[in-house]
Amino acid sequence: MKEIAKKIKDSIIRVVLYIRVSTEEQAKYGYSLESQLNRLKEYCKQKGYKIIETYIDEGKTARTKLKNRKELLKLVEDAKEDKFDRIIVWRLDRWFRNVADYYKIQEVLEEHNISWECSDEDYNTTTAMGRYILNLKLADAQNESDKTSERIKFNFENMVRCKRPIYGSHSFPIGYKVAGEKKNKKVVKDPNEKQVVEDMFNKFKETRSIRQTAIYLNNKYTYRNFEYETIQRAIKNPLYYGFYRGIEDYCEPYITKEEYEEMQKMIKRNSKNNIKAYDYLFRGLVRCYDCHRMMTGNTHKYSLASGEKVVGYSYRCGRYEHLRLCNNRKGVNQNKLENWLMKNFFSELNKYVMKIDSTKTEKNNLIENNDKKIDKLKNRKDRLNELYIDGRIDREKYDMEYSSIIEEIEKLNTKKDEIKPINVEKYKSLLDNKTALDIYKKLDSNHKRLFWLEYIDYIEQDGENEFKIFFK
Ligand SMILES: [Zn+2]
Numbered sequence: 135m136k137e138i139a140k141k142i143k144d145s146i147i148r149v150v151l152y153i154r155v156s157t158e159e160q161a162k163y164g165y166s167l168e169s170q171l172n173r174l175k176e177y178c179k180q181k182g183y184k185i186i187e188t189y190i191d192e193g194k195t196a197r198t199k200l201k202n203r204k205e206l207l208k209l210v211e212d213a214k215e216d217k218f219d220r221i222i223v224w225r226l227d228r229w230f231r232n233v234a235d236y237y238k239i240q241e242v243l244e245e246h247n248i249s250w251e252c253s254d255e256d257y258n259t260t261t262a263m264g265r266y267i268l269n270l271k272l273a274d275a276q277n278e279s280d281k282t283s284e285r286i287k288f289n290f291e292n293m294v295r296c297k298r299p300i301y302g303s304h305s306f307p308i309g310y311k312v313a314g315e316k317k318n319k320k321v322v323k324d325p326n327e328k329q330v331v332e333d334m335f336n337k338f339k340e341t342r343s344i345r346q347t348a349i350y351l352n353n354k355y356t357y358r359n360f361e362y363e364t365i366q367r368a369i370k371n372p373l374y375y376g377f378y379r380g381i382e383d384y385c386e387p388y389i390t391k392e393e394y395e396e397m398q399k400m401i402k403r404n405s406k407n408n409i410k411a412y413d414y415l416f417r418g419l420v421r422c423y424d425c426h427r428m429m430t431g432n433t434h435k436y437s438l439a440s441g442e443k444v445v446g447y448s449y450r451c452g453r454y455e456h457l458r459l460c461n462n463r464k465g466v467n468q469n470k471l472e473n474w475l476m477k478n479f480f481s482e483l484n485k486y487v488m489k490i491d492s493t494k495t496e497k498n499n500l501i502e503n504n505d506k507k508i509d510k511l512k513n514r515k516d517r518l519n520e521l522y523i524d525g526r527i528d529r530e531k532y533d534m535e536y537s538s539i540i541e542e543i544e545k546l547n548t549k550k551d552e553i554k555p556i557n558v559e560k561y562k563s564l565l566d567n568k569t570a571l572d573i574y575k576k577l578d579s580n581h582k583r584l585f586w587l588e589y590i591d592y593i594e595q596d597g598e599n600e601f602k603i604f605f606k
Pocket residue numbers: 422423424425426427451452453454460461462
């Protein structure tokens with residue numbers, strides 16, 4: 135009996151968690167104590183570890199000296215008494231930021247047969263290669279700031295799970311705002327907007343029309359503007375029934391899930407009467423000259439001289455059409471625009487490519503130069519790490535050198551983004567293709583549309599029958 139009890143006892147791995155947070159890092163990168171703790175608990179549960187203790191060091195800065203990390207020292211004392219078998223940390227840089235400290239503690243741990251592992255990084259310290267990699271990592275962790283989006287994303291997910299807002303009030307739709315103090319922020323109904331949102335949903339349920347709802351709201355609340363698209367987006371937004379990033383009861387709802395689903399069907403039913411979407415060659419490509427918004431497709435039926443009935447396509451500004459908030463009454467006729475493009479597209483494209491080409495060589499030289507400088511700095515960083523690991527330079531000198539190298543690399547990377555060349559190869563090969571226009575004429579409307587989407591960012595009306603093309 136005793137034997138079995140001992141066996142069971144031996145098969146359970148006793149672990150302790152070690153967490154280190156600094157207010158500086160929390161403010162800068164957002165990884166918090168709770169997110170680390172939740173992640174570690176989840177990890178241990180997966181692995182079947184038994185958590186017997188949690189040590190948490192909180193400090194102002196990330197660079198706390200070993201003697202100031204009280205909880206870590208307590209952990210070492212407990213290790214000496216063999217109170218646990220393994221230490222779990224989130225990432226190596228939570229555990230150590232400097233090689234010397236690491237070996238000091240590692241010695242104690244090895245003496246007592248205690249191992250450690252990271253929940254989110256994998257280290258194999260049983261091989262020479264693994265230990266070498268660990269050394270390099272430690273040298274890097276000493277200085278390098280952590281700002282990869284992975285980590286920020288991890289923290290965001292955790293915030294959503296705790297029903298806390300990731301962004302400020304401005305990023306939530308009308309009717310909601312962010313309230314509460316720092317750690318207890320929540321998304322709540324905005325009492326100032328509550329009535330507006332209720333009016334919006336009631337009117338839409340009654341009329342089943344986004345346009346009618348917009349007109350009603352603009353008449354009732356004359357001091358503000360309700361765009362057609364704003365209301366359309368709101369009705370499609372599941373947040374209004376409390377749903378956000380996979381969480382069903384993220385915030386207090388305005389409508390029930392059933393009401394929400396019913397409204398989606400209404401919107402679909404309305405758009406079913408529309409002509410096939412791809413018959414609009416320039417949908418999402420034409421902007422209003424007056425208010426610069428994307429114009430929406432319209433159809434009208436008319437008879438030819440032969441008596442044959444046909445459908446005409448045009449683009450109109452929704453702000454004029456639905457709300458009379460813009461002066462563009464005329465809109466754009468699709469046939470007119472297509473004819474204009476067939477006449478002018480290639481000459482406009484040629485002008486554009488020549489303009490880009492004239493600055494290209496200069497820009498490429500600048501970038502090449504910049505890249506060379508970055509490579510040199512990276513080599514210097516590698517050499518520096520090796521020198522430090524080999525003990526040939528001291529900590530202070532290492533720190534100074536390291537941060538100046540990182541700073542310079544960052545400067546050069548920013549500069550590179552600013553130079554950024556535009557790739558005109560695909561435009562050139564199109565210009566070389568003398569049959570492009572003949573091919574275009576033979577395409578069906580779906581492929582014609584894809585053709586324009588490939589090269590044009592958007593088109594704007596420029597006078598009665600003139601247009602301006604903005605290339606991608
Ligand atoms: Zn407009």
